[in-house]
Amino acid sequence: MEKMLPENVVAQIQDVFKQLQHPVQILFFGSQKNCDYCAETRQLLEEVAAISDLISVSVHDLEAEPDLAKHYKVEGKAPAIVIAAREGDQITDLGIRYLGIPSSYEFTTLIQGLLLVSGRDSGLSPQTRAYLKALTKPLSLQVYVTPT
Amino acid sequence: MLLAYQMAMENPGMILAEGIEAMEFSVLANKYGISGVPDTVINDDAGRVVGAVPEQNMLAELMRTLGK
Numbered sequence: 001m002e003k004m005l006p007e008n009v010v011a012q013i014q015d016v017f018k019q020l021q022h023p024v025q026i027l028f029f030g031s032q033k034n035c036d037y038c039a040e041t042r043q044l045l046e047e048v049a050a051i052s053d054l055i056s057v058s059v060h061d062l063e064a065e066p067d068l069a070k071h072y073k074v075e076g077k078a079p080a081i082v083i084a085a086r087e088g089d090q091i092t093d094l095g096i097r098y099l100g101i102p103s104s105y106e107f108t109t110l111i112q113g114l115l116l117v118s119g120r121d122s123g124l125s126p127q128t129r130a131y132l133k134a135l136t137k138p139l140s141l142q143v144y145v146t147p148t
Numbered sequence: 149m150l151l152a153y154q155m156a157m158e159n160p161g162m163i164l165a166e167g168i169e170a171m172e173f174s175v176l177a178n179k180y181g182i183s184g185v186p187d188t189v190i191n192d193d194a195g196r197v198v199g200a201v202p203e204q205n206m207l208a209e210l211m212r213t214l215g216k
Contacts, residue, residue, distance in 0.1 A: 037172060073164060077173070083153075095156030100169025109149050109167060122154040128207050131216075132158040139163045139214065141152040142189040144170045144182045 004040065005047045016111060017052045020118045025086035026057040029069060031078035037101040041079035044101065048110070055114060056086065074099075083113045085120060106145055149186060151206055 005013070028045050030038035042059060049057040062069045062078050074080035077099050085092040094117060102110040116122075122129065132139075149167045156165035170177035170185060180189050188197040188206070195213030197206055 093160055094153075095160035095164045096153045097165065098167040098169075100167075100172040102167075102169075106149075106167065106169065112150050113153050116150065116153055116157070122157040124154050124158065124203060128155070128203055129158050131207060131211070132155055132163065135159055135162045135214070137162070137214070138191075139159075139210070140189075140191050141155065141163065141165045142176075142180075143149045143152045143165070143167050144177055144180070144187045144189065145149060145167060145185045146170050 001043065003047060004044050010047075010051060013048065013051050013111060016115070017054075019115055020052055020054045022054070022118050022120055023086040024055050024114050024117045025082075025084045025091050026055065026114075027060060027072065027082040027084065027091075028057055029060045029062050029072070029074050029078055029080040029082070031062045033063070033078075035078045038079045041081070041101045044103075044107075045081065048114075054118060073097075081110070083110075083117050085117055109145075151201075151203060152188065155206070 026045055026049060028042050030042055045057045049055045060068055062075065066075070069075045072082050072093065074082070074097065079101060081098040081102070082093065083096045085094055096113060096117065098110065152165035156163040168176060170182050180193055184198060186200055190196065190209065190213050195209050197209050
């Protein structure tokens with residue numbers, strides 16, 4: 001299949017990925033049903049992961065792996081991307097998802113998300129950290145975007 | 149978007165941060181009447197932050213929505 005990422009973009013990502021610190025696991029969830037962008041999203045993630053040894057991608061199917069989809073709260077949502085921390089075989093879910101194909105501006109968000117997880121530090125202020133750590137009820141943050 | 153991701157990292161057992169492409173997931177986007185982006189829907193529309201805002205503004209909206 002033809003590459004989605006042009007060589008100059010790969011070179012730029014290689015440069016940015018020099019900042020990667022710890023391993024990152026991308027979990028891709030696709031579906032055989034009504035998923036217009038699943039194939040492209042999967043290919044894009046695999047091309048990004050191929051750029052660095054610190055980034056791995058595993059490919060999953062919502063219908064074939066319903067328990068895993070439920071575990072990661074992505075049931076019925078394809079394509080879904082989970083950006084998680086990895087130490088050896090241990091994957092740590094950090095609550096980070098992207099639903100859809102991360103194209104154009106959102107491709108930058110994907111790269112930033114990988115760097116964030118790789119750094120293992122939110123970079124937030126002490127006040128925000130304290131507030132969030134003290135939460136005792138679930139918090140859902142859905143950030144809607146469009147690929148413009 | 150990145151701010152939501154940063155926040156989730158601080159308490160992933162409690163916080164789920166989802167970036168959602170509004171055209172592909174139009175049923176969800178229509179449910180919340182998304183018109184401009186980014187638009188952050190907090191706890192099924194208990195709170196709302198339109199536009200990209202600084203950390204302090206997002207924190208203030210969380211405190212307003214969830215309590216301090």
